[in-house]
Amino acid sequence: MLALFDRDMREGARPDGPGARIERVDGVVRQVGSEKGWSGVVWSDLDEAGADAAVAEQIRYFAGLGRDFEWKLYGHDLPVDLGQRLRAAGFTAAPEETLMVAEVAGLTLDVEPPEGVRILPVTDRAGVDMVADVHEKAFGTDSSRMRHQLLAHLTADPDTVVAVVALAGDEPVSAARMELVPGTRFAGLWGGGTVEEWRGRGVYRALVAHRARVAADRGYRYVQVDALARSRPILARLGFEPLTTTTPYEYTVGHLAAA
Known part of the structure; x- marks a missing residue:
């Protein structure tokens, strides 16, 4: 499953939205997003001898574009000390997530939102x-x-994104996209968040199930989530399995100027 995910979603990555492009160069697959979009490294095939040079090259490349970027590191990526090398090069690690x-x-998909809450397509x-x-x-x-x-994304290519918001009456209390x-x-579930006073009531779980039903209707076999610690138990109860960890390593191009 992990090899299939790497092949489909990382090594074979497609642009994630309008104005983005994928580039493959010297053992690295990277996305260059639009001016306000996401840019970063999504896959790499590096060894100890060439890793530092590859990291330095990505810094030079994105700095030349004036773009902050992210190196999305997975727990099984090589070399095994790549995270340490990224930190030494000036990256900052965000909280670790679990690829589920x-x-x-x-999946258990017969999940409805709690009473008084409705799910609205965006x-x-x-x-x-x-x-x-x-x-x-x-x-x-x-x-x-x-x-x-x-x-x-909704304007330029609405068939490739699904966004939903959960309303308690007229108040938005949870939202997510796919x-x-x-x-x-693979269909990717992203951005699922619930305001604090509505957590623990089943709203997030209902949004996961709703999006998974849409994915099934559109012919996708798998759904994947980069889960924070508080989401893992909910996803596990629905039928998700952990595959590996993933850590966003973020680089601000101002680091290069400061150096």
Whole structure:
């Protein structure tokens, strides 16, 4: 399963939205996003002898574009000390996540939201604003980039993204999206967040099941999540299995100028 995921979603990566492109060079697969999009390394095939040079080359490349970027490191990537090498080169590690995957046919999908909560498909700017507002409340982070990317994605290629928001009455309390990459077997579940006062009531679980049903209807065999610690037990109860860890290593191009 892990080899299949690497082949479909990393080595064979496709752009994740409008204005993005995938480049393959010297054992590295990277995405160059739009000005407000995500840029980073999604896959690498490196050894101890060439790893430091490859890392330095990616820094030079993205600095030349003026882009902050991320090196998405998985627990089975080589060399085994690649994380240490990234930190030594100026990257900062974000919290570790767990790659969890499930075959749609084996999931528990007969999950409904709690009483008084309804799930609304997001198709326009007003819906995107609700998703972004929930994201900021749930995670305490700025959502301007996500807001721009999601609206651009829904506008330019709506068949490859599904976004939903859970409403308690008229109040947005949870939101999430799913990315559907044509030609792959995996649908990616992203951005699932619930405001604090609504956690533990089954809203997040209902959004996972809702998106998985859509993935099944569209012919995807697997769904995958990069899960934080608080999401792992919920996903495990639905039928997801952990495959490996993944850690975002983030680089701000200002580090190069400061050096």
